[in-house]
Amino acid sequence: MIKSDVVTVGLIGLGGMANAHRRMISELEQLQMEALCDVNEKLLNEVGNEEGISEEKRFNDMEALIADPDVDVVISIVPNHLHAKVLELCIHYQKPIMAEKPFTLNFEEAEDLAVLYEKQPIPCMVGFSYRYVPSFRYAKKLLEENKIGEIRHIAVRYLQSFGAPLFEVPYAWRFSKAVTGTGALGDLGAHMIDSARFLVGEFQSVSALMETFVHERKDPISGELKKVDVDDYASFQAVLENNIIGNFLTTRNAVGSGNQHEVTIYGDYGTIHVNCERPDEIDLCLKDEAEDRAIFKTKKVPESYKKQQLQDFADLVTNNQQEGTPTFYDGYQNQKVLERIVQSSESGQSVYID
Ligand SMILES: NC(=O)c1ccc[n+]([C@@H]2O[C@H](COP(=O)([O-])OP(=O)(O)OC[C@H]3O[C@@H](n4cnc5c(N)ncnc54)[C@H](O)[C@@H]3O)[C@@H](O)[C@H]2O)c1
Secondary structure, rough: OOOOOOOOEEOOOOOOOOHHHHHHHHHHHOOEEEEEOOOOHHHHHHHHHHHOOHHHHHOOHHHHHHHOOOOOHHHHHHHHHHHHHHHHHHHHOOOOOEEEEOOOOOOOHHHHHHHHHHHHOOOOEEEEEHHHHHHHHHHHHHOOOOOOOOOEEEEEEEEEEOOHHHHOOOOHHHHOHHOOOOOOOHHHHHHHHHHHHHOOOEEEEEEOOOOOOOOOEEEOOOOOEEEOOOEEEEEEEEEEEHHHEEEEEEEEOOOOEHHHHHHEEOOOOEEEEEEOOOOOEEEEEEEEEOOOOOEEEEOOOOHOHHHHOOHHHHHHHHHOOOOOOHHHOOOOOOOHHHHHHHHHHHHHHOEEEE
């Protein structure tokens, strides 16, 4: 555990998602940006100047940053094929890490990492950010209080539109299996799996369907068409703990959707619905005694359910606080479910998750 009041952070990967992490770090006095790493020299220097990071703490090589004794913890936001490498180095140098999702490129990598991690564990958090949407946290509390009775089934959706032909999005690493693992499934489906595990429990079996709608995209530099070899769409049925039935859908082709991750949980005495686009509200359907029928009402989520994602990471590394934190184990389990979904889609059969 880190005992000092201020925890120094080394950030690896300074692209799109790094902006959210930089903002979160700047909001927390406990975290202090110490070092940066990116293979894009121009970006490294731009961010270095904006963050006021000295030249000697700007790295091209991730191992040099991870090994730096001035860096207490690592936050990694690199493309998916590098996740396992960063985790392996952090285990080797015993450096706590907040690693972005999906956990690894495939389950084989997760299994190899688990062998290393068991011998030399480190504080490790995985970027399942929807655990920090206040309404998702409040839903968990209401379920723990048995507010809607026995849970029978859940419906989980994560809809985006950016991949639809309408937008002519060019080729990027997100469309290459070798770099991303899977498409919509690993990118968005990993969040759906985590939300379901967080709210209702472990997966027991899956039956899946995956599809690619746009098979070629233009390379942004050469203009040549490049082959897309990952999914744009994934849906799956699942049986979860306590025989809860789950219905899951994710797509990058939902024109009209922005970033729409929502969960509906159906119990014997009510329904809970949360949507990340309304993070401070929860829809709750319960019996209204006066009207003698079940009515949906929208409630404001109490302030106490707000927790910033990197505050949780700071609490993990300084106090070993793990309750509700997505850890190495959650990353590993998530990757296992992703793998089984791919197997099910390829075989056309239900697949059990041991
Ligand atoms: N939790 C979430 O909600 C969420 C949202 C978006 C992205 N992500 C995850 O964050 C990760 C990054 O996504 P992004 O959208 O920021 O991608 P991006 O392509 O915008 O940024 C990736 C950055 O990593 C850098 N990079 C590549 N190889 C490197 C190396 N060897 N060493 C150091 N830097 C290297 C690139 O130059 C780039 O700047 C992905 O794994 C993605 O799944 C998570």
